[in-house]
Amino acid sequence: MARQWKWGENPDKLNKVELQKLEQDGLDIIDEIVNVYAVNGFESIPEEKFSLFKWAGVYQQKPKKDGYFMMRIRIPGGVLTSEQARVLAQLGQEYGRGLIDVTTRQAVQYHWLRIEHFPDIFRRLGEVGLHSYEACGDCPRTIVGNPLAGIDANELIDTRPIVKALEKEFLLNRDFSNLPRKYKMSISSSIYNPANAQINDLSFTPAVKEIDGEEVVGFHVWVGGGLSNRPHLAKQLDIFVRPEQVVDVAVGITTVFRDYGYREKRHRARLKFLVADWGPEKFLEVLTGIIGPYPKRGEDKIADWNAGYFTGVHPQKQEGYSYVGLNIPIGRTSAEEFFQLADLADQYGSGSLRTVNTQNIIISDVPNEKVEKLLQEPLLKRLSPRPKAFEGHAVSCTGVEFCNLALTETKGLMKRVVEYLDEHVELDTPIRLHINGCPNSCGQQQIADIGLMGGKMKTANGMQEAYTISVGGHLYGEGEFNTQLKGRVLANDVAPVLKELVVFFKENKQEGENFTRF
Numbered sequence: 001m002a003r004q005w006k007w008g009e010n011p012d013k014l015n016k017v018e019l020q021k022l023e024q025d026g027l028d029i030i031d032e033i034v035n036v037y038a039v040n041g042f043e044s045i046p047e048e049k050f051s052l053f054k055w056a057g058v059y060q061q062k063p064k065k066d067g068y069f070m071m072r073i074r075i076p077g078g079v080l081t082s083e084q085a086r087v088l089a090q091l092g093q094e095y096g097r098g099l100i101d102v103t104t105r106q107a108v109q110y111h112w113l114r115i116e117h118f119p120d121i122f123r124r125l126g127e128v129g130l131h132s133y134e135a136c137g138d139c140p141r142t143i144v145g146n147p148l149a150g151i152d153a154n155e156l157i158d159t160r161p162i163v164k165a166l167e168k169e170f171l172l173n174r175d176f177s178n179l180p181r182k183y184k185m186s187i188s189s190s191i192y193n194p195a196n197a198q199i200n201d202l203s204f205t206p207a208v209k210e211i212d213g214e215e216v217v218g219f220h221v222w223v224g225g226g227l228s229n230r231p232h233l234a235k236q237l238d239i240f241v242r243p244e245q246v247v248d249v250a251v252g253i254t255t256v257f258r259d260y261g262y263r264e265k266r267h268r269a270r271l272k273f274l275v276a277d278w279g280p281e282k283f284l285e286v287l288t289g290i291i292g293p294y295p296k297r298g299e300d301k302i303a304d305w306n307a308g309y310f311t312g313v314h315p316q317k318q319e320g321y322s323y324v325g326l327n328i329p330i331g332r333t334s335a336e337e338f339f340q341l342a343d344l345a346d347q348y349g350s351g352s353l354r355t356v357n358t359q360n361i362i363i364s365d366v367p368n369e370k371v372e373k374l375l376q377e378p379l380l381k382r383l384s385p386r387p388k389a390f391e392g393h394a395v396s397c398t399g400v401e402f403c404n405l406a407l408t409e410t411k412g413l414m415k416r417v418v419e420y421l422d423e424h425v426e427l428d429t430p431i432r433l434h435i436n437g438c439p440n441s442c443g444q445q446q447i448a449d450i451g452l453m454g455g456k457m458k459t460a461n462g463m464q465e466a467y468t469i470s471v472g473g474h475l476y477g478e479g480e481f482n483t484q485l486k487g488r489v490l491a492n493d494v495a496p497v498l499k500e501l502v503v504f505f506k507e508n509k510q511e512g513e514n515f516t517r518f
């Protein structure tokens with residue numbers, strides 16, 4: 001019997017996932033995979049166990065009967081060493097048909113894995129400090145951070161040690177392995193909010209406050225953000241948190257979610273619903289009962305929003321060094337390219353790479369005198385530091401190719417759309433395009449300048465894949481989700497319809513206006 005927590009909603013009406021989690025903690029599945037199912041094969045896995053595989057970071061790939069799996073690897077804050085990148089490349093090459101996707105939470109995903117592969121993958125990831133555990137499931141997922149942490153001239157403090165401390169506290173911690181639903185944290189001290197604070201369950205953003213006559217650098221705290229098909233923007237709590245208090249506050253907030261979060265209906269179980277019902281004041285009152293009183297909010301230090309685009313060559317806060325942001329087209333790369341990235345990071349930088357929530361990658365710590373030579377490397381022809389405008393601002397979820405929940409294809413369509421737009425429209429300001437293959441919003445379409453969401457449409461030729469179009473999403477200030485336009489567009493019509501939309505923008509915008517502020 002798994003450990004039981006107090007339930008916030010009607011305890012007699014727990015949904016069936018909750019009942020299963022009462023029987024067995026999701027983390028138990030890791031040992032079962034290694035010791036039972038990997039030994040006895042795919043056919044030996046009882047159907048009801050598959051839903052627990054998420055705690056190992058694993059989903060069944062489409063079609064389920066074929067016995068292939070997708071695995072997500074957490075990369076806390078997106079900080080990756082060349083040694084880790086090589087292991088990711090080796091495993092992708094040996095087991096994942098050479099395919100590696102970078103996700104919108106700075107993680108990477110493999111496809112085509114078989115149950116027999118898992119023990120070796122878990123072991124080899126663990127040897128370099130990487131894990132797939134709890135990258136999925138009703139638990140604390142990959143912790144998102146500022147991909148420039150430690151090298152960023154625009155951050156107040158280096159958040160890498162805090163990301164590490166959070167990862168240490170939450171990963172494989174059975175106090176928090178049975179939350180009502182998935183739980184996403186982010187932390188950044190950049191004034192440009194690159195970790196998208198408003199769309200996480202819990203976020204820490206930069207702030208300062210005068211305490212006892214001294215200016216203290218710390219964080220403000222946001223709770224209850226999240227996308228999916230009922231998106232909510234997070235709300236700020238009226239507290240100021242010092243860097244050394246972040247873990248305590250995160251533990252307190254996660255405890256509130258665990259003990260008071262809704263467990264009756266799956267679609268109302270995310271923290272955002274509790275925060276929406278309680279409001280930030282009541283939430284803080286309950287939190288204070290757990291962690292004690294904290295100082296009130298100080299001065300907010302978010303100045304603007306960088307949606308996570310760092311392509312090109314940029315100076316680091318360390319004088320004489322630059323980071324080079326590379327575009328991974330539609331977030332899909334390969335084991336071969338990951339090997340090369342690791343080599344380039346060693347050859348030109350300090351062996352450090354950063355994954356970005358826009359599904360791109362950064363090579364950091366490049367001495368300025370080596371930058372020109374790095375830019376000549378053949379790999380940078382495809383993973384370009386200067387991508388075309390639309391290709392360089394396109395985000396896509398996995399879609400029907402591998403995802404069991406998908407209603408439509410995504411990456412292939414997005415590739416065709418951006419190629420078409422780059423060929424037909426020239427713009428002086430980028431437009432961010434995001435696509436989801438279903439309302440779950442792994443592609444974060446609600447915060448896009450132009451968001452596409454896949455669904456089905458009845459036509460004279462039967463049901464066909466079609467997409468809604470939404471415009472004007474952003475996370476400037478408190479943030480705003482985009483607005484859905486009327487109707488749906490068939491896959492083949494998406495590119496020409498978006499061209500019309502973009503040309504209208506181009507012809508009517510004032511100088512200096514971007515799509516969001518149009």
Ligand code: SF4
Nearest residue numbers: 397403406437438442
């Ligand atoms: Fe799958 Fe939907 Fe997520 Fe896309 S948004 S990866 S289709 S669940």
